[in-house]
Amino acid sequence: MPLPGGALVLRVAGPFDVSALVTDGGGKVGGDADFVFYNQPGAPGVRLHGGTLHLDPARLRPAATRVTVAVSAAEPGTPLGRLPAPRLEVTDGSGRALACFVPPRLGPETVLLLAELYQRGTGWKLRAIGQGYADGLAGLARDFGVDVVDDGPQTEPAPDADGFLGLVNSARARAGSPPVALDARLGAAARAHAEAMAGAGRLASEGLDGVSVHQRITATGYAYVTVGEHLVSGPRTPAEFVAYCLDTGQARHTLLGPGFTHLGLAHADAGDRYWTALWARPLTPGELSQTVAEVVALTNAERARAGLAPLAADPPLARAAQAHCADMVARDFYAHTCPDRSRPWDRAARAGSRRRTIGENIACGQRSPAEVVDGWMNSPGHRANILEADFTHIGVGFTGGGRAGTYWAQLFGG
Numbered sequence: 001m002p003l004p005g006g007a008l009v010l011r012v013a014g015p016f017d018v019s020a021l022v023t024d025g026g027g028k029v030g031g032d033a034d035f036v037f038y039n040q041p042g043a044p045g046v047r048l049h050g051g052t053l054h055l056d057p058a059r060l061r062p063a064a065t066r067v068t069v070a071v072s073a074a075e076p077g078t079p080l081g082r083l084p085a086p087r088l089e090v091t092d093g094s095g096r097a098l099a100c101f102v103p104p105r106l107g108p109e110t111v112l113l114l115a116e117l118y119q120r121g122t123g124w125k126l127r128a129i130g131q132g133y134a135d136g137l138a139g140l141a142r143d144f145g146v147d148v149v150d151d152g153p154q155t156e157p158a159p160d161a162d163g164f165l166g167l168v169n170s171a172r173a174r175a176g177s178p179p180v181a182l183d184a185r186l187g188a189a190a191r192a193h194a195e196a197m198a199g200a201g202r203l204a205s206e207g208l209d210g211v212s213v214h215q216r217i218t219a220t221g222y223a224y225v226t227v228g229e230h231l232v233s234g235p236r237t238p239a240e241f242v243a244y245c246l247d248t249g250q251a252r253h254t255l256l257g258p259g260f261t262h263l264g265l266a267h268a269d270a271g272d273r274y275w276t277a278l279w280a281r282p283l284t285p286g287e288l289s290q291t292v293a294e295v296v297a298l299t300n301a302e303r304a305r306a307g308l309a310p311l312a313a314d315p316p317l318a319r320a321a322q323a324h325c326a327d328m329v330a331r332d333f334y335a336h337t338c339p340d341r342s343r344p345w346d347r348a349a350r351a352g353s354r355r356r357t358i359g360e361n362i363a364c365g366q367r368s369p370a371e372v373v374d375g376w377m378n379s380p381g382h383r384a385n386i387l388e389a390d391f392t393h394i395g396v397g398f399t400g401g402g403r404a405g406t407y408w409a410q411l412f413g414g
Contacts, residue, residue, distance in 0.1 A: 003117065003124045007093040010053040014086045015284050016071040017221060018051050019137065021144045023066045028145035030061060035146045038185055038221025049330050050223035057117065057124045065119040072111045072137050074282060080106040080132065088114055090126060095323060095350045103130030110136050164238035164265060168255065171246060177258040180279070185220035186264025190276040192216045197276070198268035203231050217278060218329060218401035225287040225400055226367060228254035230277035241275055254279055283400055292318070292396040294369035299386055299394065299410065302377055306387050314413055316353035317395025321409040323347065329402035334364055348411055355393060355413025359385040364404035372408045390414045
């Protein structure tokens with residue numbers, strides 16, 4: 001199909017990692033920088049955030065005529081046949097839907113060539129592919145001309161060479177918590193932040209470059225529903241690090257937290273040894289649905305206590321709320337008014353809402369639905385929106401990542 005001019009947004013729902021290859025007329029990349037994936041989330045004209053690609057054909061590198069979009073399982077090596085089919089949604093810069101594509105289910109393949117955007121004359125077109133690729137993501141990259149030196153993460157050896165993961169999972173087992181697995185993306189983010197702290201000579205959630213520990217996770221493409229972090233200096237070995245955490249109240253709570261499934265650990269030396277440990281659980285469609293449903297239920301419970309009717313879920317309001325959360329992470333701001341000056345009612349209308357009155361609550365940093373709703377109820381302006389009798393519908397959004405770690409939004413309509 002032909003595409004309109006301007007920027008595009010390509011979203012892939014499901015437990016997948018998204019990647020893009022920018023190529024010329026010969027079907028080859030111009031260099032390794034043309035491979036956009038979780039460890040390299042940007043190239044001229046292309047930006048990756050979680051399962052979303054922001055693409056502006058006019059800003060691609062010179063001579064680029066094609067962008068191929070591929071997906072692989074978020075859990076490396078998982079055959080795509082074990083997962084639900086990925087769903088590709090394409091919208092323009094204003095959020096207007098342009099196309100949707102769900103390919104046939106696959107079998108043992110671990111990579112799927114999903115779609116491609118290509119130049120035809122002075123315009124661009126979109127073509128659905130839906131073709132499984134048997135040689136893995138590294139093989140795909142090589143076939144497009146990327147120089148793949150090592151299929152593994154380009155970070156220091158996994159800390160479990162010193163028994164770190166065994167120490168952690170033994171402590172978790174004693175506490176009745178499930179084991180965690182090392183994740184290369186979290187490891188890369190932990191390494192970057194440990195080095196930033198060592199360079200500054202102090203513990204901090206932001207480096208001298210102004211980048212927060214959560215933004216470093218976002219940059220790797222790991223989207224999470226819950227996250228925890230340890231920023232520690234002093235211990236010299238993983239065993240000392242674990243012992244320190246187990247003897248410290250909040251740190252012990254994080255290390256033993258049953259909600260985490262993945263872990264990344266790194267350290268850097270600058271006189272002292274600076275450690276960063278990142279704990280997370282990935283944001284799947286099911287996790288997002290459950291999180292949103294909990295916020296709606298808690299909101300309606302507050303309305304019931306005030307003798308008010310419950311709010312009904314509204315898909316357009318939910319789309320607008322979710323998009324605003326993702327936008328705040330991607331463009332690093334926190335406000336009701338976007339950098340393009342759009343306001344809550346503008347975003348609701350753009351998502352297809354026909355509600356006559358609109359209200360919005362936003363929040364950042366809270367780690368659970370209960371915490372965010374409690375915070376809103378303890379703020380007079382937010383509480384007034386939740387208990388507004390004229391509102392009849394609600395949409396909720398949530399995104400993990402960005403400077404504050406989590407971003408929440410409620411859009412009310414009446």
